[in-house]
Amino acid sequence: MSEVSLSIQGVDLSFPRHQVGLKSIIGWVKEKMGQDSRIRPYHALKNINLSIKKGEVVGIIGRNGSGKSTLLRVMSGIYQPDKGVAMSSSQVNLLSNVKIGFNGNLTGRENVHLFGSILGHSREKMATMMESIISFAELEEFIDQPLNTYSSGMQARLGLSVASAVKPKILLIDEVLAVGDASFKDRSRERIKELVEDASTVVIVSHNLNYLKQVCDRMVLMEGGCIESEGNPEEVVRAYLESNENRRK
Numbered sequence: 001m002s003e004v005s006l007s008i009q010g011v012d013l014s015f016p017r018h019q020v021g022l023k024s025i026i027g028w029v030k031e032k033m034g035q036d037s038r039i040r041p042y043h044a045l046k047n048i049n050l051s052i053k054k055g056e057v058v059g060i061i062g063r064n065g066s067g068k069s070t071l072l073r074v075m076s077g078i079y080q081p082d083k084g085v086a087m088s089s090s091q092v093n094l095l096s097n098v099k100i101g102f103n104g105n106l107t108g109r110e111n112v113h114l115f116g117s118i119l120g121h122s123r124e125k126m127a128t129m130m131e132s133i134i135s136f137a138e139l140e141e142f143i144d145q146p147l148n149t150y151s152s153g154m155q156a157r158l159g160l161s162v163a164s165a166v167k168p169k170i171l172l173i174d175e176v177l178a179v180g181d182a183s184f185k186d187r188s189r190e191r192i193k194e195l196v197e198d199a200s201t202v203v204i205v206s207h208n209l210n211y212l213k214q215v216c217d218r219m220v221l222m223e224g225g226c227i228e229s230e231g232n233p234e235e236v237v238r239a240y241l242e243s244n245e246n247r248r249k
Contacts, residue, residue, distance in 0.1 A: 003089065005170050005201035006052040006075055010084035013074060014041040044070045045081070046225045054089070057192060057202045059212035059233065061240055062222035068205045071222070072096075072172050075203065090169040093119055095159055104148035108139055108158055111147050115162045129165045136187065137161040157184050164191050171195060173204045189215055209237050 045067050052058050060068045073079045074086050076094040101115040112133055116126035126133075134143050137157040139150075147155065164171060192202055192215055206212055212219060212233060219236040221228040229239055 003054040004051050005054045005056070005089050006050070006092075006203070007087045008048050008050040008071070008075065008084070009087075011045055011048040011071075011074060011081040011086060012043070012083040013045040013070060013079060013081045014043050016041055044225050045074065048074075048084070048227060050220065050227065050230070052201055052203060054201055055196055056218065057196055057204070057216045059216040059219040060203065060205045060222060061207070061209065061212065061219060061236070062228070063244075066222040067225040068222050069096075069174050070225075072174050072203065072205055076172055088170055091120070092170045092172060093163055093168040094172045094174070095163040096172075096174040102147055102155065102159070105146060107146055108134075108143040108150070111158065112162055115159070116166075119163065119166070119168075121166060125166070126162075133158075133161045133165050136165070136191070153184065160188055160191070164195060167195060167198050167200060170201045171203075173202065173206075175206055185211060209240075213237060 048067075048071060050071075060071065062068050070079065072094065074081055075088070076092050077086070077088075078094070101118045102111045103114060106114060109130070112130060113123050113126050117123070134140055137154075137160075139154060139158060142150065142154065147158075150158070160173075163173075189211070195202055204212060204216065216233050218231060219233045220230040221236050221240050223243070228243075229236055
């Protein structure tokens with residue numbers, strides 16, 4: 001039996017709904033009048049159960065607000081669930097918003113060290129991988145320029161290059177792959193294959209369905225904070241597209 005890298009068991013997570021403007025004033029008035037003004041929480045994840053095996057590439061799809069990115073942050077340990085448990089067999093690296101972990105006023109080279117330190121790697125270790133990181137990102141001409149002069153695609157290339165250079169055992173990717181051009185997508189696909197060959201586990205949240213069908217062993221469809229279906233990528237994507245089509249009717 002394959003070793004389990006990520007295990008999500010009975011996870012629930014809610015967030016408070018923040019009221020602003022007129023609604024907040026109405027709530028204050030109700031409270032003063034002794035009426036119920038409690039803010040109903042937003043139930044972001046509902047009884048999530050999911051196991052991901054070592055060396056597996058899993059894609060998570062769904063409409064905006066379905067809970068995809070929230071689930072990824074539970075997997076990484078950023079969010080602690082209200083109920084249930086999220087367990088991992090080793091350190092988890094999350095590659096999310098391309099600006100997270102970067103400083104726009106620093107150069108690309110300096111950001112490699114900064115992002116590397118956030119991922120828990122020493123400056124010396126990042127220095128030994130610097131040239132391969134720059135080469136993969138194809139930023140040789142720009143690596144010593146401030147990051148705020150980079151396009152979003154260039155930042156995405158640098159982010160994935162750093163996050164995957166140390167071959168993490170578990171890599172979570174949130175939408176970053178949708179930013180790059182066709183050439184970058186080809187290189188990132190090859191890099192993910194390399195990670196899997198080294199027994200890494202990869203979980204990808206993306207709206208790029210064709211890309212996910214090419215790289216994923218399994219896909220998960222989320223809706224309303226729940227897992228709607230999971231399994232063969234082609235079948236899950238078909239179910240997602242049919243569901244979207246039915247909503248438009």
